[in-house]
Amino acid sequence: MTIPSIATTQDHKKSCHSREGGNPFSPDTGLANSRMDPRLRGDDKEGERIPSIFPWQVEQWNIATGMVERNRLPHALLLTGMSGLGKQQFSKAFSAFVLCQSKEMKKACGHCRSCVWLKAGFHPDEITISPLPESSIKIDSIRALVDTLHETSMQGGWRVIIIESAHALNLNAANALLKTLEEAPARTLFMLVTNQLQRLPATVRSRCQTVLFHKPKRSDALAWLSDHAASHDIELLLDLSDGAPLGALHLKENDLALRKKVYDGWLALRTSRGNPSTLAAEWQSQNVTDILNYFLVGLRDLLRLCVTAVTVEIVNKDYHADFLKTAKTLSKKDALHFLDAITDAHRALLIAPGLNKQLLLEDLLIRWGGYIHVSR
Ligand SMILES: [Zn+2]
Numbered sequence: 001m002t003i004p005s006i007a008t009t010q011d012h013k014k015s016c017h018s019r020e021g022g023n024p025f026s027p028d029t030g031l032a033n034s035r036m037d038p039r040l041r042g043d044d045k046e047g048e049r050i051p052s053i054f055p056w057q058v059e060q061w062n063i064a065t066g067m068v069e070r071n072r073l074p075h076a077l078l079l080t081g082m083s084g085l086g087k088q089q090f091s092k093a094f095s096a097f098v099l100c101q102s103k104e105m106k107k108a109c110g111h112c113r114s115c116v117w118l119k120a121g122f123h124p125d126e127i128t129i130s131p132l133p134e135s136s137i138k139i140d141s142i143r144a145l146v147d148t149l150h151e152t153s154m155q156g157g158w159r160v161i162i163i164e165s166a167h168a169l170n171l172n173a174a175n176a177l178l179k180t181l182e183e184a185p186a187r188t189l190f191m192l193v194t195n196q197l198q199r200l201p202a203t204v205r206s207r208c209q210t211v212l213f214h215k216p217k218r219s220d221a222l223a224w225l226s227d228h229a230a231s232h233d234i235e236l237l238l239d240l241s242d243g244a245p246l247g248a249l250h251l252k253e254n255d256l257a258l259r260k261k262v263y264d265g266w267l268a269l270r271t272s273r274g275n276p277s278t279l280a281a282e283w284q285s286q287n288v289t290d291i292l293n294y295f296l297v298g299l300r301d302l303l304r305l306c307v308t309a310v311t312v313e314i315v316n317k318d319y320h321a322d323f324l325k326t327a328k329t330l331s332k333k334d335a336l337h338f339l340d341a342i343t344d345a346h347r348a349l350l351i352a353p354g355l356n357k358q359l360l361l362e363d364l365l366i367r368w369g370g371y372i373h374v375s376r
Contacts, residue, residue, distance in 0.1 A: 050108055050118045051092040055224060056085070056216035056245070064094050064211060065106045073098070074209040076181050076190040078166075081213030083195040084244025088164055090213070091191045095126050095160040098189055114155060125155055130164035134289065134353040137169045142176040149185055158187045166192035167199035168350060174201050181207040215243040225249065239315045240297065258286055262294045267322050269369040270329065276365035284358035289349060291361070295342050302327050303335050326372050334371040341367055 053061050060079075067073045077094075079087045093108075096118050100108035108115050117123045127148060131137045145161060163169070169177060181190060181204070192208055194200055215221070218238070224245050225234040234248060240259070241247025262283070268274030283291055301314035305327035314320060345360055 050096040050110065050115055051089050053090055053093050054086045054245070056220065057090050057213065060090065060211050060213060061094075061106065065097060067209075068098060068103070073189060075184040075188065076192065076208040078197075078200075078205060078208035078210045079191060079193045079213065080197045080210060081195065082215060082242065082244055084241050084247025084250075085213045085215060086246050087193050087195070087213055088162075091162045091164075091193050095162060095189075095191070098158050098160055099123060099125060099155070101155070101157065114157075125157070125159045126162070127160070128162045128164065131168040132353075134349050135168070136350060137163070137165075137173050139170070139172040139176050142169075142173045142180065146176070146180055149180070149188065158189060159185075161188065161190045163190065163192045166194040166204075167196040169200070169204075170351075171201075174204055178203050178207065216245065218243060221245045221248070236317070239317070242297070242315070255290070258290060259294055262291055263298060263316065263319055263322075266295070266298065266365075266368065267319070267326055269365065270326055270372050270374055274369065276362055276369055279365055280358045280362035283361055288357045288361065289346070292342050292346055292349075295364070296339075298323070299335060299339055299342070302330055303332065306330060306332050306335060329372050329374050331371075338364075338368060338371060 064077065079091055081087060096108040096115065097103065097106075099114045099118070101112040101114050102109040108118075110119070114123065114125075118126070127145065129137060129141050129145060149159070149161075163177075178201070184190065190208070192200070192204070197205070216224070221238055221243060222234060225238060225248055229237065229249050237248035237251045238245070240251060265274060265279045265283070269276065269279075297315055298319075301316050301319075301323050304312045304314055305324055314323060316323060341364055345364060348355060348360065349357075
């Protein structure tokens with residue numbers, strides 16, 4: 001199937017164009033990392049096993065499979081929680097369970113026709129919709145989906161529709177989806193996956209049963225990372241990803257280099273050493289969403305330093321001294337204004353991915369410089 005933004009399992013695996021793929025803070029979809037245990041990847045090659053869940057998803061798995069066992073599966077599930085917890089892989093694993101024709105104790109059998117299809121990388125009754133990078137899901141994708149729902153399922157059983165980054169549905173698409181959810185055909189399961197629940201219209205949310213994902217205990221996350229991450233400082237990686245194990249796993253050396261570049265430039269705006277226009281010109285070719293996320297994490301640290309004791313724990317421990325200096329010149333009010341500005345910039349990128357990134361960054365950096373600059 002070649003309809004933009006909608007794909008059967010096979011098409012999806014050929015062209016998995018997740019908007020979150022390159023984002024170190026949103027790696028739900030970044031499951032193809034070469035360092036990752038192949039059994040945990042969402043991009044299993046032909047002949048490999050079907051997706052499985054992560055150790056910290058057992059509670060959610062029991063809830064979801066329990067619904068199937070009690071014949072209480074709703075039309076729509078909303079998988080939500082912070083990024084980096086593997087919600088997307090969970091959706092694939094649960095889809096395999098729902099589609100399996102010979103379920104075993106809380107897992108897909110791995111041998112039936114459906115499981116064999118999934119292991120081969122194709123299942124005609126599993127449809128995935130995901131936005132193009134830094135783009136929204138448009139009504140055409142939902143219309144194309146509705147057309148396929150008029151056809152009967154290939155197996156005569158369930159059909160599963162996974163909507164990745166569901167918060168990227170634009171208004172028209174969300175309204176069309178709402179109508180579809182209200183009139184969903186029997187034995188059709190929608191799974192909406194999002195780490196930005198508040199951006200999904202309340203009307204759509206109310207049509208779904210929510211499954212909430214939590215980050216694991218720090219000790220459990222570190223234990224898992226020590227088995228799966230390469231030889232980086234896993235404590236720092238976990239801090240930078242706010243405790244999300246997959247976020248930490250997918251931070252790569254390039255990401256850390258970009259982080260250093262961003263914070264060094266960002267902090268230099270305290271004094272006349274930094275120039276917003278020069279920085280914006282340098283950074284516009286990078287992943288701007290990642291840069292905005294570094295701003296967010298840094299700003300959160302600065303807010304902690306603004307309002308609490310000097311000894312407060314921050315994520316960017318290696319920048320503690322510099323952040324502390326900056327916090328002394330930054331008012332809480334300005335920090336909150338900047339938080340709004342970052343949120344607006346995120347939204348602008350999503351609505352208009354083609355917008356001028358250099359101007360967007362320059363505007364933010366000029367504003368930021370105004371908040372923290374100290375005249376000499
Ligand atoms: Zn099976």
